[in-house]
Amino acid sequence: MSATCDDRRAGIARTSPLPRPRTVVAMGDSHFRDMFDLPRLNRLHHLCDVRGPLPAGSLDDALVRAELGEVEVLLTGWGCPPLDDDVLAAAPRLVAVFHAAGSVKTHIPPAGWARGLVVTSAADANAKPVAEFTLGTILLEGRRTWRYVEGYRQHRDGGDAWRRLVPPTLNHGAVVGLVGLSRVGRRVAELLRPFDVTVLVADPTAHASQAARVGATLVALDELLRCSDIVSLHAPELPETRHLLDRRRLALLRDDAVLINTARGALIDTEALIDACRDGRIRAILDVTEQEPLPAGSPLYELPSVQLTPHIAGAMHGEARRLADSALDELERFLDGRPLRHRVDAGRLSTMA
Incomplete structure (x- = not known):
């Protein structure tokens, strides 16, 4: 799978069915329940081989750490701890992070950008x-x-x-x-x-x-x-x-x-x-x-x-399904080798929210 993910990162479209990428979903439980109703949960499992707790509220959990060694994709959201250097070191096969929330400035450390991770955000949604x-x-x-x-x-x-x-x-x-x-x-x-x-x-x-x-x-x-x-x-x-x-x-x-x-x-x-x-x-x-x-x-x-008001202007409850749709749409484009619509440009981080 690693070679194929490298091809995808290079923008090469797949021409035949490929295995679903090993994936960990990391976010707060309440946010996950708001975002993923049954149709979206089914779509997630259709696209990915989801491992570990669903969702993983911590990346320090022993079960999650065991999965990070094989994980290729992270689907993250509100409540996910930052992907610090220790997390990245524990996930050598990780190639992409699909963030079902807004800002990624404090979410991805410099080592992640230097590694060339594909990172998308649901900020538009x-x-x-x-x-x-x-x-x-x-x-x-x-x-x-x-x-x-x-x-x-x-x-x-x-x-x-x-x-x-x-x-x-x-x-x-x-x-x-x-x-x-x-x-x-x-x-x-x-x-x-x-x-x-x-x-x-x-x-x-x-x-x-x-x-x-x-x-x-x-x-x-x-x-x-x-x-x-x-x-x-x-x-x-x-x-x-x-x-x-x-x-x-x-x-x-x-x-x-x-x-x-x-x-x-x-x-x-x-x-x-x-x-x-x-x-x-x-x-x-x-x-x-x-x-x-x-x-x-x-x-x-x-x-x-x-x-x-207690920071309620952003997506809440059923509105949060837009964030799930955005992340899953980007994931599907990535797997198909199609251009991503919401990829975060590391060169623009200094002017982004």
Whole structure:
């Protein structure tokens, strides 16, 4: 099988039926159950000779270590420990990792890339629910829904004087700023096309023509912050993007602006955000935070102008089957010698999420 896998890595299409590759599936049990219903489980077994526990929650387990010596393919997902140098050394015949989740930056060590492993990611499949979550949040926040929910709860006398204290709704004529023309950022821009909003994008790696293709206008970040009613973050976490929204930039936001973060918590200076939200001048919707889980004593829990969700924007429950489909589709293409659609380019890791 090793010779055939080497041929596949070279892009040589198979011309006759080949044995199924020895495979270990490594991910958390709950994620596996969300991803693999019976049809997908049957497809997995059709494509692969699956060995060891299903799923393997640990790569240090004695049974899994025994299988790693013969394994040719790893199918991984959320809950899988990093494939460190010890794991790679224990798997000399490993040629490909199909990751049924998003980022692989902390998943594959330098030795794996140097070894020439084929690595694919289901980040595109996971971008869809994140973009849908973002769109729903933008529309609800543009309607100032939370203000009416809270006002209706507090004022039960039938009067509506409190309504005059709610800022005007934004869904007609709003300016929505997207920080990052990533796969999620592009999807959000495209989903916003039917609505009566202007979309701005700030991304130092993008060109104006790329933004125009998704109905957006490319601008500098500071201009985006000054002009936008709603700002949504879709940039990767890199050394240069850490605390991208610092105290100075948060101060650029308009009064009553809404800041949405479904990307990475470290993009925002948390202490500066707490100060900006404490008096209610801006509102923040945070699906990610700089520390996850957020410490119990964080002031973010107590601020009325902050809404926290526990990192739920990505695929959940039945949505996770998209991730399984993506990984299995890539695996099948690999076995057939067809071009892969979601292979991760190690040369681009420095700019990826």
